[in-house]
Amino acid sequence: MRTETENKSTALGSTLLKSVSKPGRYAGGEYGQTLKDKTAVKARFAFAFPDSYEIGMSNLGMRILYGALNREDDIWCERVFTPWEDMQDKMRAHDLPLCALESGDPIGEFDFLGFTLQYEMCYTNVLNMLALSHIPLRAEARGENDPIVIGGGPCAYNPEPVAPFFDLFNIGEGEEMLPEIVRLYIKMKDEGRYTRADFLHEAAATISGVYVPSLYEVTYNEDGTVKAYTPLYDDIPKTVQKRIVKDLDKAYFPDEVVMPYIETVQDRITVEVGRGCIRGCRFCQAGMVYRPVREKTPAVIDCQARALFDRTGYEEMSLSSLSISDYTRVDELTDMLLSWTNDHMVSLSLPSLRADSFTRELMEKVSSIRNSTITFAPEAGSQRLRDVINKNLYEEDLMRAVNVAFEAGKNQVKLYFMQGHPTETDEDLAEIPALAHRVVSAYYQNPNRGKGGRPPQVTISVSPFIPKPFTPFQWEAQDSLEEMRRKQAYVGECVTDRKVKYNHHDAETCRIEAVLARGDRRLADALELGCREGFKFDAWSEYFNYEKWMSVFERTGIDPAFYANRAWGLDEVLPWDIIDCGVTKAFLKRERAKAYEAATTPNCREGCSGCGANKLGGERACCPKTK
Amino acid sequence: MLSKDKMSYPKLTEPRTVRVKFRKVGNLQYISHLDLQRTISRVLVRAGIPMWYTQGFNPHAKIVFGLPLSVGAESECEYLDLRIDRDMSCEEIKQRLNSVLTDELCVLDAYVAPKTVFADIVWAEYDIRIRAEGLTEALADEMQTYLTTSPLMMDKKSKSGIRQVDITTLTRSLRATVVDGELRIAAVLCVSGADYLNPEYLIRALRERFGIMPEDDVVSEYSILRTRVYLADGETEFN
Numbered sequence: 066m067r068t069e070t071e072n073k074s075t076a077l078g079s080t081l082l083k084s085v086s087k088p089g090r091y092a093g094g095e096y097g098q099t100l101k102d103k104t105a106v107k108a109r110f111a112f113a114f115p116d117s118y119e120i121g122m123s124n125l126g127m128r129i130l131y132g133a134l135n136r137e138d139d140i141w142c143e144r145v146f147t148p149w150e151d152m153q154d155k156m157r158a159h160d161l162p163l164c165a166l167e168s169g170d171p172i173g174e175f176d177f178l179g180f181t182l183q184y185e186m187c188y189t190n191v192l193n194m195l196a197l198s199h200i201p202l203r204a205e206a207r208g209e210n211d212p213i214v215i216g217g218g219p220c221a222y223n224p225e226p227v228a229p230f231f232d233l234f235n236i237g238e239g240e241e242m243l244p245e246i247v248r249l250y251i252k253m254k255d256e257g258r259y260t261r262a263d264f265l266h267e268a269a270a271t272i273s274g275v276y277v278p279s280l281y282e283v284t285y286n287e288d289g290t291v292k293a294y295t296p297l298y299d300d301i302p303k304t305v306q307k308r309i310v311k312d313l314d315k316a317y318f319p320d321e322v323v324m325p326y327i328e329t330v331q332d333r334i335t336v337e338v339g340r341g342c343i344r345g346c347r348f349c350q351a352g353m354v355y356r357p358v359r360e361k362t363p364a365v366i367d368c369q370a371r372a373l374f375d376r377t378g379y380e381e382m383s384l385s386s387l388s389i390s391d392y393t394r395v396d397e398l399t400d401m402l403l404s405w406t407n408d409h410m411v412s413l414s415l416p417s418l419r420a421d422s423f424t425r426e427l428m429e430k431v432s433s434i435r436n437s438t439i440t441f442a443p444e445a446g447s448q449r450l451r452d453v454i455n456k457n458l459y460e461e462d463l464m465r466a467v468n469v470a471f472e473a474g475k476n477q478v479k480l481y482f483m484q485g486h487p488t489e490t491d492e493d494l495a496e497i498p499a500l501a502h503r504v505v506s507a508y509y510q511n512p513n514r515g516k517g518g519r520p521p522q523v524t525i526s527v528s529p530f531i532p533k534p535f536t537p538f539q540w541e542a543q544d545s546l547e548e549m550r551r552k553q554a555y556v557g558e559c560v561t562d563r564k565v566k567y568n569h570h571d572a573e574t575c576r577i578e579a580v581l582a583r584g585d586r587r588l589a590d591a592l593e594l595g596c597r598e599g600f601k602f603d604a605w606s607e608y609f610n611y612e613k614w615m616s617v618f619e620r621t622g623i624d625p626a627f628y629a630n631r632a633w634g635l636d637e638v639l640p641w642d643i644i645d646c647g648v649t650k651a652f653l654k655r656e657r658a659k660a661y662e663a664a665t666t667p668n669c670r671e672g673c674s675g676c677g678a679n680k681l682g683g684e685r686a687c688c689p690k691t692k
Numbered sequence: 693m694l695s696k697d698k699m700s701y702p703k704l705t706e707p708r709t710v711r712v713k714f715r716k717v718g719n720l721q722y723i724s725h726l727d728l729q730r731t732i733s734r735v736l737v738r739a740g741i742p743m744w745y746t747q748g749f750n751p752h753a754k755i756v757f758g759l760p761l762s763v764g765a766e767s768e769c770e771y772l773d774l775r776i777d778r779d780m781s782c783e784e785i786k787q788r789l790n791s792v793l794t795d796e797l798c799v800l801d802a803y804v805a806p807k808t809v810f811a812d813i814v815w816a817e818y819d820i821r822i823r824a825e826g827l828t829e830a831l832a833d834e835m836q837t838y839l840t841t842s843p844l845m846m847d848k849k850s851k852s853g854i855r856q857v858d859i860t861t862l863t864r865s866l867r868a869t870v871v872d873g874e875l876r877i878a879a880v881l882c883v884s885g886a887d888y889l890n891p892e893y894l895i896r897a898l899r900e901r902f903g904i905m906p907e908d909d910v911v912s913e914y915s916i917l918r919t920r921v922y923l924a925d926g927e928t929e930f931n
Contacts, residue, residue, distance in 0.1 A: 080905060080913055082722060083764040089727065094719025096735075096794055326723040326731050378737030378792075409737070410751065 081159075085152045089327035090118035093166035097323040097376070099135040099142065100167060107139040107251045110177040111165050111212070115190035116604065118146040122323070123331035125385055126181055126218065126239075132319035133240045140247050143167040143175075144323070147190045148197070150601065150608075156197060163197040172198035176250065178212040179243070180231075182220035185581035186574065186604035188227055191216075192596035195230065202593055204232045204279055209261050215246070221276075222307075222354050223534040223641035226584035226592065228278035232265055235274060236644055237307035238340075240317050242274045269301040274308030277301070281643060283586055289627055291585060291638040306645040307354070312684040313339065313361045320372040333381035333414075336370045337361065338398065342387035343669035343687060345676075346444065347455045347660050348483065350533035351387055353653075354646045356678035357686040358669055363398040370402060374411060382406065383414045390415070390422035391670075393687075399430045421462035425469045439470040442481035445489075446496030452663040453488055455537075455656070460500070464507055471508050474515030477522045478504055484552045484569075485530035485544040487660060494552055498559040498567070501525045505564045521564055527556055528570035531579045532629075534641040535648060537656035540633040543579045545626075546572055573611035577603070579629035580618075585640035588628075590621040647678035698742040701778035707744040707754075709773050710782055711805040711931075712789070717766040717917070718796040725760040731797075732757075732772065739788040742778035758810040759883050759921070762890050767918035769816075771930075773805050806931065808923075813930050814884045815864055815922040818891050820877040824904045824912035827875045831902070835875070836868040838901055839894060846893055850886055859897070862889040864926050880926065891916045 082088045103109065112131055114121030121127060127144070134142035143165035148156060156163070162171040172178055178200070180191050192202055195214070201207050204214065216224055217235035224234045235242050249268055253259040269277040280301055284292040296303060310316040318337070325332065341358035342351065370382060382402070386392055399413065406413055415431045420441040443458055445451045451458055467478055482497050501523045508514060508521035529549045532541045544552065549572040560567050581588065594617045602608040618625050633639070635654060642650075652675060659666060666674050669687050673679075679688035716728070723731070736743055736753060743753040758771035776785075786802040793799065838844070843858040864880040881889045895914060899905055905912045921930045 083914075088722035088763065089724070092719035092722040094794065094796055096792065324731070324734065326720070326727050328727065328730065376738060378734030378739075380734070380737070410745075 081155055081161075085155065086149060087118075087327060090146065090149065091152065091166070092326075093144075093169070095323045095325060097321050098144075098167055099131070101135075101141040103141065103168060103170070105139075106141040107254070108141075108176045108247050109170075109174075110134055110140060110142040110179060110247060111145050111172050111175045112142050113145045113172075113178060113180045113191075113194055115147055115180055115182075115187040115194055116602070117149060118325070119327065119329045121146045122325045122329040124181065124183065125335045125337065128319050128322060128335075129317065130179075130181075130239055130243055131323070132321065133244060133317045134247065136317070137244055137247070139251065140244070141167075145172055145194070147194055147602070153193070153197065153601070162199050163194060173200055173212065175212045177215060177247065179215040179217065179235075181218040182216050182224075182227070183218050184604060185220055185226075185578050186609070188220075188581060188592055189595055189600035189603050191227065192230060192592060193601050196596060202596065203229050205229070207232070207261070213250070213261070213264070215243075217243070219350065219354065222350070222644055222646055223582065223584070224276065224278065225586050225640040225643075226581050226588035228586050229589040230592075231278060232261075233268060234276040234278065235308075236276050236305050236646075237274045238310045239308075240310060242272065242308050245272050246275065266298065266301070270298070273306065276305040276644065278586075285587075290634070291640055291642075293638060294643045304643055304645045307647055307681070309340075309357070309359075309647075309681050309683060311682055313337075313359050314365045314684070318369050320369065321376050322373065324377060331383070332379070333383050334370065334373045334377060334379045334411075335383050335385050336366055336373065338366055338384050338386045338389065338392050338395075339685075340387075341678075341686075343391050344388060344457065345455055345656070345666055345668065345674070347453070347537040347656055348444075348486065348530060348533070350536050353535045353648045353676075355387065356647055356676060357681055357683045357688045359683045360393060360685045362685070363394050363401055366398055367401045371405065374406075374409065380410060381412050381414060383416060386417065388417055388419055390419050390427065391668075393670075395427070399427070403430060419458070420466040421458055423466040423469060425473070428469060428473060437475050438477040438479055439467070439475050440479040440481070441466060443500065444481065444483050445486060445493065446482060446498075446500050447493045449663050450486055450489060450493045450496075452665050453660045454483075454486055455660070455665050457665055457668065460503075463500075464503070467504050467507055468511050471511050471514040471521075474517070476508065476515065476517075476519045477524070479524045479526065480504070482525060482527045483530050484527050484556065485549060487538060487541045488663075491552075491555060494556055495559045497525055497527060497556055498561070498565060501560070501565045502562050505562055522566060523564060524566040524568065525556075525560075526568045526570075527553070529572055529575040531575055531582055533582050534639070535644075535646045535653070537653045537660060539583070539639070539653065540635060540637075540657065542632045543576065543629045545630055546576055549575070571606060571609075574603075574606070574609055576625065576629055577609075577611070577614050580623075580625045583628050583633075583640070588623060591617045591623050594621055647676075647681045649677035652676040696740075698740045698778060698780070701742055701780050704777055704779055707775045707777050708779075709775050709805040710785055711803055712772050712774060712785075712799055713801040713931075714770050714772070714797065714799050715768050716761060716770050716797055717768070720794075720796040721764055721766045724763050725757070729755070729757060735789065735792055736774065738792045739785075741774065741785060741788060742776050742780055744775040744777035756810070759813060759816070759888075761918065762892060762916075765818075765891060765916040765918060768800070769918055769921050771810060771921075773810075803931075808930060812923050813921045814882065814924040815880050815926045816883045816918050817878070817880045817920040817922070819917045819919050820879065820891055820894065820914065821917075822875040822877075822895075822898075822904065822912070822914040823873070824875070824914075827870050827873055827904075829870050832868040832870045832875055835877075835898055835902065836866060839863070839868070839877075839879075839897060840866050844897065846897060848889075848893070852886075859889060859893055862887055866894075880922070883921070 216231045339360035341355040745751040754775040756773040782802040842860040848857040862882040866879040
């Protein structure tokens with residue numbers, strides 16, 4: 066018997082799929098995918114992750130939004146990822162358009178194309194995917210039949226470098242906003258009053274969190290800084306306030322996962338315990354833009370976790386949070402989960418543990434006990450500099466944490482640091498290897514360390530500082546490329562123990578990331594030129610080429626130092642001033658001033674420091690309510 | 693019935709081996725053997741199959757897979773053996789598995805495993821179809837003669853390196869015809885150990901000799917479907 070299950074994609078012949086690497090990336094057909102009758106739905110949405118299938122399928126946000134859209138009967142959301150280079154070459158050679166995984170239909174036929182922007186270095190893939198879909202790169206060049214191109218995710222907090230390529234941005238949490246946008250589209254079509262321009266205008270005027278960049282005129286000062294953003298209409302907001310989901314217990318959370326057949330980066334159950342972080346590290350964008358801190362109740366999390374286990378069969382579960390040990394009811398939650406996960410041989414992992422809340426009790430609960438490595442992020446080597454960045458972590462905390470790990474039989478410690486924080490000196494830098502050396506000594510001094518006699522290994526991983534929008538350090542200069550390299554070499558010279566392994570992040574990539582992170586709309590010309598010259602997968606070191614980036618900047622009149630290496634004026638209009646992320650500029654300025662005094666700020670639970678995010682509300686938030 | 697907790701089934705005194713015959717077609721042809729193994733272990737969990745776990749330091753479910761199937765080939769006769777420790781009927785196991793699988797990867801049969809082992813499988817029958825320009829009955833005859841006339845030497849890759857092999861010695865039977873402009877090859881090829889002949893070799897041989905379906909041709913299509921597997925005599929079907 067032969068079943069007539071031909072590959073649904075007519076555009077991609079089977080000969081093609083049989084000739085590329087990892088064809089499972091393009092095949093679709095996974096258990097848990099949503100199939101609908103395309104003639105019966107009113108809007109089709111292509112959810113695009115601008116990186117490889119293996120990266121994109123690991124993203125929790127995509128899982129949530131895929132489900133949130135597909136639970137609407139008349140909306141069909143499908144997935145699309147960046148084809149790997151071999152596939153792109155073949156698609157271009159044969160003029161084959163980019164297609165969605167579920168239906169195999171070309172992306173250009175969809176009503177919406179939504180990109181999640183998780184990191185700046187994916188911007189070239191966004192343009193690449195538009196080009197592969199035969200959709201005009203610039204929003205202004207699109208016609209009535211082209212998809213509405215939407216952007217969201219963390220990079221949408223400064224969407225300006227890519228603003229000319231998007232029709233609309235989602236600012237903030239999308240699980241309510243995105244269906245509302247599609248519903249408005251359906252309504253206007255049903256009522257026969259849809260035009261692209263009218264839809265974008267009405268969405269900007271009526272849906273909170275929607276930013277339509279074409280409806281704002283940007284002017285610049287003679288020195289190149291932004292002068293003003295002027296709305297073209299009176300009925301659209303002067304600044305676009307971030308949207309949040311008020312009650313995470315009631316927010317949609319998927320009870321089903323599209324199960325990838327090929328191995329992905331995070332091939333496991335991920336359950337969210339809360340959003341936001343109480344800590345307020347001054348370099349950290351996530352710690353600011355996800356405020357206010359809101360939690361789910363343990364029973365809700367447990368129920369969602371169990372449903373996901375039943376529907377997936379995954380053998381590993383990860384609790385997602387910016388700082389899991391700060392979850393107020395972490396003991397109650399882990400006990401609840403362990404009451405069934407052990408019986409079903411599901412292992413629990415708790416990423417992003419802070420050293421100061423790392424206890425033996427907590428460690429014994431999690432699977433990483435089988436693993437011989439434990440990871441912490443002190444972020445700076447000296448106490449002075451940790452105070453500057455408001456890490457609120459003391460060396461005693463770290464030493465206590467590593468000793469707990471050593472006594473549990475672990476012998477490998479990974480420590481994450483940054484270089485180039487404001488006020489940093491070479492003495493601060495020398496403290497990074499010195500701290501690692503003290504961790505090695507602590508291992509030998511601990512009489513209760515695990516048996517086995519294996520020597521300890523301490524890996525220090527150092528990334529250059531990148532000033533990010535909506536952080537107290539958003540005005541700071543990044544070190545020049547030469548200085549970043551000098552510091553990298555200097556830290557290396559200070560490592561004197563072979564039990565300490567030193568890694569550092571690529572300085573050139575970090576410089577481009579800094580340019581894009583603080584960029585304005587003028588950068589779009591450089592990105593477009595890069596796209597035409599074949600830029601792709603810039604988050605992958607094998608594709609990233611610094612000289613090519615410098616070349617497109619030069620030819621489009623962009624001075625990268627203006628964006629990356631300049632100390633921005635506190636009174637300057639910032640490209641991202643068009644967005645209101647909840648946290649006020651006054652708070653960021655106060656925090657910046659405290660950084661220069663090496664003064665710390667208590668975390669949200671110890672005391673409210675008045676960041677302003679509480680105006681957004683939120684249930685089970687740790688903020689004082691505003692009137 | 694399917695929602696019943698697997699723990700409520702009576703415990704077996706000895707673990708029981710259940711043989712599962714399954715289909716792997718369509719999009720699933722692009723999934724490698726290793727990825728399939730990982731997928732199946734999760735499928736067994738979500739289906740609530742009462743798996744017997746190895747008793748060692750790192751307990752894991754016992755699953756034995758049959759012949760690997762090359763990426764890009766489909767099959768109606770894949771096998772795996774699994775071991776259960778509770779008395780769940782084979783029919784229920786089949787139903788439970790199919791409730792958490794798709795049509796492209798689904799269970800065709802489940803039964804208590806007989807004495808045979810997967811190493812007993814020596815031959816497999818394939819249905820190969822090629823859709824390309826200019827296929828005629830006369831050309832099909834020529835192709836059949838070419839593929840069955842010894843010696844037809846090809847470089848064959850194996851773990852020990854590349855060696856020259858006369859692929860007709862690994863072919864038990866082969867017939868090529870044209871139906872509605874589509875070339876159909878019915879072939880029984882060796883699948884035993886180092887003599888395993890990937891049907892892609894036939895495609896390659898035709899490509900090199902007759903120039904059909906050049907490497908970068910995306911218009912023409914071909915498919916390879918494994919339809920039956922046999923013991924060493926080439927006649928007794930494996931079960």
